[in-house]
Amino acid sequence: MKKVLITGTAGFIGFHLARQLLRDGFSVHGFDGMTDYYDVRLKQRRTQILLQSEGFAFTEGMLEDDALLRRVADDVQPDMIVHLAAQAGVRYSLENPRAYIDSNVVGTFNVMEIAREYAVQHLLMASTSSVYGANEQMPFRETDKADAQLTIYAATKKANESMAHSYAHLWDIPTTMFRFFTVYGSWGRPDLALFKFVDAILEGRPIDIYNHGEMYRDFTHIDDLVRGIRLLMDAVPERPASPDNIAENDTLSPVAPFRVVNIGNSEKVRLLDFVEAIEAELGIEAKRNYMDMQPGDVPATWADTSLLQSLTGYRPSTNVRDGIAEFVAWFRDYYGK
Ligand SMILES: NC(=O)c1ccc[n+]([C@@H]2O[C@H](COP(=O)([O-])OP(=O)(O)OC[C@H]3O[C@@H](n4cnc5c(N)ncnc54)[C@H](O)[C@@H]3O)[C@@H](O)[C@H]2O)c1
Secondary structure, X not given: OOEEEEEXXXXXXXXXXXXXXXXXOOEEEEEEOOOOOOOHHHHHHHHHHHHOOOOEXXXXXXXXXXXXXXHXXXXXXXXXXXXXXXXXXXOHHHHOHHHHHHHHHHHHHXXXXXXXXXXXXXXXXXXXXXXXXOXXXXXXXXXXXXXXXXXXXXXXHHHXXXXXXXXXXXXXXXXXXEEEOOEEOOOOOOOOHHHHHHHHHHHOXXXXXXXXXXXXXXXXXXXXXXXXXXXXXXXXXXXXXXXXXXXXXXXXXXXXXXXXXXXXXXXXXXXXXXXHHHHHHHOOOOOEEEOOOXXXXXXXXXEOOHXXXXXXXXXXXOOHHHHHHHHHHHHHHHHOO
């Protein structure tokens, strides 16, 4: 039985991934600091659900505590590590940038150290579409230059990609970095638009619509994202024999077993259409509060997913109406609203 150490299992994506891997027969050890960036009760509930599976064990701890991480790795002897724990959120990074340096730079370094020490077969870590920053060429391709990050959140994730490349090269750690595009679905994050919109609309509060609605996002449903991660776990990068062997759209490093892969829906959805789909699902019209663009925000994201498809044969395809319906059903049931 393969043993996987997942960081961030009390979080939105880590919870769903752990659940899927447990269904697939993996032994999963979760690690999470249960930070209070958003409602800790949601994190506790996700963890309680995972603990109902025999194949799941959990350690509460911070990534910055390298001695604890090492003890966990020593105990688990993981075949693979999926590192999802992070200080997430674009907007909060303007308020509390240090949390991003601590969790994402120091924390990720500590995870890389245990990947090296325990010679894992594959290290997979979360980056973000935010690394494309000020890029205007759409859809975003992994081979595009991406050097203009607009927030410290995005900068820490770009730094993670760079740090991971060096460790993949030096210590021969096969490493895949995911660039996730706005993930949504049941058990989703309270700080993200869909959760905030549904909650506010149901309570009759106005919703803030940034850039007067002229925003576009590539919304990725959590089930599609988990499927993409699961398939990429088996697409272990190998150090190329020669740079000539690398396909044109591949980000495989010429010198290291390392690649970066977008996971998105490859569909650009206008924010106002997204809001209308939520209204239609709830049967309630939203009170709209049109606002200017927020500092650090980007007007659009849109993923080219041809690399994911060529590596795994899989292309995410959940349409946003179905995805919203799935979220709303969970939200109403969970919060009894
Ligand atoms: N959800 C999205 O739309 C999205 C998009 C792009 C990238 N990502 C990335 O995907 C990953 C998972 O995101 P998510 O949406 O599940 O976020 P989340 O906030 O729900 O989950 C992250 C988890 O990490 C834990 N954590 C944070 N800092 C920690 C630390 N220093 N030590 C230990 N645990 C810590 C938190 O308690 C939380 O449970 C993150 O790396 C995030 O940056 C998410």
